Amino acid sequence: MIYANGRELAEAFGVKISRWKRWGREFLPPDPLGGYQSGYCRQYNFRDIFIVALAGHLVSDFKVSIPDARKIIAETKSWLKGAGFMELGPNPGISQPGAPQYRLQIISAFEGIGQPVAAQRFAYRVLVHDEADPGPKAPRVVWSTALTPAALKTTRTVHLTALYRLCCQAQDRLRQKQLRSQG
Numbered sequence: 001m002i003y004a005n006g007r008e009l010a011e012a013f014g015v016k017i018s019r020w021k022r023w024g025r026e027f028l029p030p031d032p033l034g035g036y037q038s039g040y041c042r043q044y045n046f047r048d049i050f051i052v053a054l055a056g057h058l059v060s061d062f063k064v065s066i067p068d069a070r071k072i073i074a075e076t077k078s079w080l081k082g083a084g085f086m087e088l089g090p091n092p093g094i095s096q097p098g099a100p101q102y103r104l105q106i107i108s109a110f111e112g113i114g115q116p117v118a119a120q121r122f123a124y125r126v127l128v129h130d131e132a133d134p135g136p137k138a139p140r141v142v143w144s145t146a147l148t149p150a151a152l153k154t155t156r157t158v159h160l161t162a163l164y165r166l167c168c169q170a171q172d173r174l175r176q177k178q179l180r181s182q183g
Contacts, residue, residue, distance in 0.1 A: 003043040004174050012170035013053065015060070020052065026066050027055040027073060047086050050167050057163060062156045068122075072106060076124055079143045083126075085164060094161060095168045101129040103139070106156040126160075 004012075010020035024042055028051060031042045044052070051073060058069040077086070083102070084091040093099060107123040127139040 002171060002175055002178070003045055004049065004171070005041045005043060007041070008174055008177075009044060009049060009052075009170065012173055013056075013166075015056065019060075020056070023052045023056045023059070024048070027051055027070060046089050046167065046171060049171065050085060050164065053163060053167050054158070054160075057158065058156070062158075064156070072122060072124075075122065075145070076104065079124075079126060080160075083143075085160065090168045090171065091164075094164050099161065101139075101162075102142075102160040103127045103129070104158040104160050106158070108155045 006021045006024060007017050010017040013020070021042075024044070028048055031040075033040045033043075055069045055073055058064040058072060059066060064072070080086050084094055094102075103126070105125045105127065107125060123145045125144040126142050128142045129137070129139040
């Protein structure tokens with residue numbers, strides 16, 4: 001298992017180090033070794049990298065508030081674990097070319113024209129598109145929360161497989177960098 005620090009990951013994902021560290025503090029549990037004045041920097045395993053990348057994607061690209069992003073991560077975490085997205089190392093069943101393409105739809109209930117029914121009320125649906133399957137090309141729903149489809153509107157779609165592969169590529173670059181520095 002490879003661990004990476006925030007500076008390496010911020011560089012790999014092309015974000016400012018301060019932003020990556022803030023996302024790490026907001027979306028991960030407290031670091032038992034690292035702290036503001038401990039002298040140790042936080043070490044991220046692959047699961048941590050994926051959580052921070054997903055939450056950062058929600059906050060920076062989709063303009064979701066940090067409390068809402070925290071809620072989305074918490075409510076989808078059980079499915080993500082069961083599907084293999086939350087492993088300590090990259091899952092070959094997800095990261096290999098030709099693997100099924102997972103998309104998480106974040107659904108918000110609306111009342112009238114663009115008015116939310118209740119703050120922080122979300123529903124979720126995960127669609128999978130299996131390119132290796134010769135059958136119908138329409139994506140199928142593999143997981144959803146129990147909310148009636150009436151008056152629901154998909155507001156965000158996260159391409160989980162693409163984000164996962166981006167995390168795998170970042171970790172591979174870090175591994176190669178570590179091997180070059182050791183050799």
